Amino acid sequence: MEFKVGFNESSGGYWLGNDQLSQLTMTNRYKLRFDLQSRSNPSSWYYAEYSSFIVLPEAFNYELKVAGYSGNAGFDAFGHHNGMMFTTHDRDNDKHPTVNCAIDSGGGFWHNRCYRCGVNAYYGRASVSNFTWEKLPGGWDLQTSRMWLLCK
Secondary structure, eight states: OOOHOEOOOOOEEEEHHHHHHHHHHHHHHHEEEEEESSSSSSOOOOEEEEEEEOOOGGGGGTOOOEEEEEESSSSSSSGGGOOOOBTTTOOOOOSOSSHHHHHTTOOOBSSSSSSBOOOOOOOOOOOOOBBBBOOOOOBBEEEEEEEEEOOO
C-alpha cells in the first residue's frame, strides 16, 4: 500500500506513489533522471537520464515503460527493468522463478530477475548490498540515489 499512495520517512526515504506516477506520466511527457552517489567514491555524483518514462495504471500492475538513456552512470541499468511490473513484498510480479525480489532486496521496484538498478533497496545485508547501480564508474554500491521527474 505504501508504494501505491507514497510515503515520506524521517530517515530520508520518499516515494511519490505509483498512482500519482501513473497519472502524471500517462497524461504528460516527462523525462526521468537518477542522481547517484557511490559509496566508495562519495565525492563524485553520476546521473542517468531517460527521455521517455511512463508508469501504466494499477490495472497493469504499474508496468514500466522507459527508453532513451543518456548520462555518465556507465551503463543503462534501469533500462534492464523496462516492461516490468512493480513488485512489492505482497505482490510478486518479477521474473525471478524462486525469489520475491522486493523481499530479497528490501524494497519495492520494477524488479526483473532481480535488479541491475536497486535504488529502492535497503543497504546493509550481511554479505551483499542490494542498493546498487550496475557498473557505476565510482563503484556499484550506492550511498545515495534520487529519482527526478523532469518536464520535457
